[in-house]
Amino acid sequence: MEMVVTGQEEVKPFNVDWLKSVRGCSQLVLKPQTTAEVSQVLRYCHEKNLAVNPQGGNTGLVGGSVPVFDEIILSTALMNQIISFDKVSGILVCQAGCVLERLNEYLEEQGFIMPLDLGAKGSCHIGGNVATNAGGLRLLRYGSLRGTVLGLEVVLADGSALNCLTSLRKDNTGYDLKQLFIGSEGTLGVITAVSILCPQKPKAVNVAFLGCRSFAKVLETFTTCRAMLGEILSAYEFMDEKCMEVVERHLKLSSPVADSPFYVLIETSGSNSTHDEEKLNNFLEQAMASGLVTDGTMLWSLRERITEALTHEGYVYKYDISLPVAKLYDLVTDMRARLGHSAKNVVGYGHLGDGNLHLNVTADSYSHSLLDAIEPFVYEWTARCSGSISAEHGLGFKKKQFIQYSKPHEAVVLMQQFKAMLDPKGILNPYKTLPSAP
Ligand SMILES: O=C(O)CC[C@@H](O)C(=O)O
Ligand SMILES: [Zn+2]
Structure with missing residues (x-):
């Protein structure tokens, strides 16, 4: 079990995202096993002003899980222990690096399932799922992670551990701080453990x-x-x-x-x-x-x-949009008409029951002019319908400059203030989620 990975070849897979569309040039991957080790790493990096890229299973689709430059990669790969499971309440507590499918298998043996399921289940980590606020295929039934995650343990930028790992269904004691970390894509803290409410396995x-x-x-x-x-x-x-x-x-x-x-x-x-x-x-x-x-x-x-089939087409431009369900497919039709033969394929699919469209445009290879034809058209179209430009994949590196299409200026400023408060040196997953200053 290698806890420190160096060497160009060894580090390579951690530098590139699943789609092979974003690449960093980190020279160091650290794989802590415990929360105390994560604390140690962040305390050191904070002191020395070193940027850190938290990484789970590296299955994200918006370039949020790989470094942009030479950030140190903090992988949760060895944090894969189940801490407890209560068969009466259905509450699972585990480390952030547990693979979603492994958790589901473990639970099935006891007559339960995970409340989320997604195509990347074989490699994605629960910590990464929570950091992304991944939606997936069961959201319609079991709701979002904002409801099923009951507690989190998070290590903050300065290395201090925040223990909000409660396992209570109801808890109105002050602000619900864990919500700040759900969907924050590793920019506010590193999730090290998760407490999650699991449903009974349906018969x-x-x-x-x-x-x-x-x-x-x-x-x-x-x-x-x-x-x-x-x-x-x-x-x-x-x-x-x-x-x-x-x-x-x-x-x-x-x-x-x-x-x-x-x-x-x-x-x-x-x-x-x-x-x-x-x-x-x-x-x-x-x-x-x-x-x-x-x-x-x-x-x-x-x-x-x-998703897998589309990668065989060549380059894929991906859009993950929330829209009023009645208008959901109009975006695909409009995009198809707009792009004509400049695109190989314009496809629409997704979680209709959640009002979530996956619009994917394919081409033999990446082209800047095709990107210009798609963006910002797709975001303007979405904003006109008061939709979201990222329903469940996050903003990561690829979408962060477009946040204003779905959030008012005041909201973005408040987000920047939270970021500055929790990570004043900006060492956590830099260049992600929030727009860089113009
Ligand atoms: O590849 C995509 O755009 C969507 C991936 C995933 O969210 C899905 O629902 O299959
Ligand atoms: Zn999806």
Whole structure:
């Protein structure tokens, strides 16, 4: 177990993001095992004015998890211990470097699951998930990490440890400081441990995959679905036909239903399989949709592996937008019309049930002129609808200059004041999240 990594080749994978679109040139990776070691590292770096890039599983999509220059990389890879799990309350306490999928496996053995699930589960760390406030595929059912994370332990820029690792459902004693660190992308402190509320593993899970002939039909089906499935609905995801083409072409998966302009994946999670199946079948009848219902693994991979399939196209420009659900797909249509043949593909998919669109534009390789055609158009479009330019991926390095499209000036100034208070020397994940001075 190497706790200090140096040497150009060894450090390389830590310097580049998963998309291979951002690259730093750090020469040092430190892998502490304990909170005390994280404290030691930060105390030293603070004293010597050394910049630090906290890194979890390095699966982020906005360049937040890799250094911009030669920041010291502080990896949570060796902080992977489960501290406790209470089977009565369902509260898990663990170190920040636990891999999401490992946690889920551990919990499943005890009849529970993690309240979040995402495509990168095999490598992402829970600390990174919390620092990003990652949303994922179960948010519709179990809510965001702002609700399920009950406590955090954080090491601040000067090395002092802040113990807010409580495991209480209710706690109104003063300001809820942990919320400041959730979604702060490692710019305010390094999350070292997490206390999280986990739901019971549902006894019956069903997945249905439907083809829809228009986006209006996708919306109508969502309304019907909420009315008829009620409390057992656990995911409502959509993808357009372009996504399906890309998944079929690059991953050799095939659509389980007839070719359609749109596809919808619906998951139900409940406690009574007969009851759930009856509800699902009644819904399918009502929606007059020819759908396929199975236990889900194959259907989920069609949706979860879109990101992976898109990387085979060449360069991918990624947008993670929150919008009023009725307008969600108009952005894709407008972008497609705007870009014409200058883009290889313009695809839309995402967490429809959460009002979250993933708009991805692909091209053979990166081009500045294509970027100029997309941005700031995409952000202006989003701002006009009072949407968010980052629903669940964060701002990181790539989106930080666009924060003003979703936040008023006063809010950004207040954020900068928090940053200055908690990290006066600016050593924590510099050049990320907040805009640099003009
Ligand atoms: O690659 C993307 O743009 C989205 C990734 C992820 O948030 C998903 O929902 O699949
Ligand atoms: Zn997503």
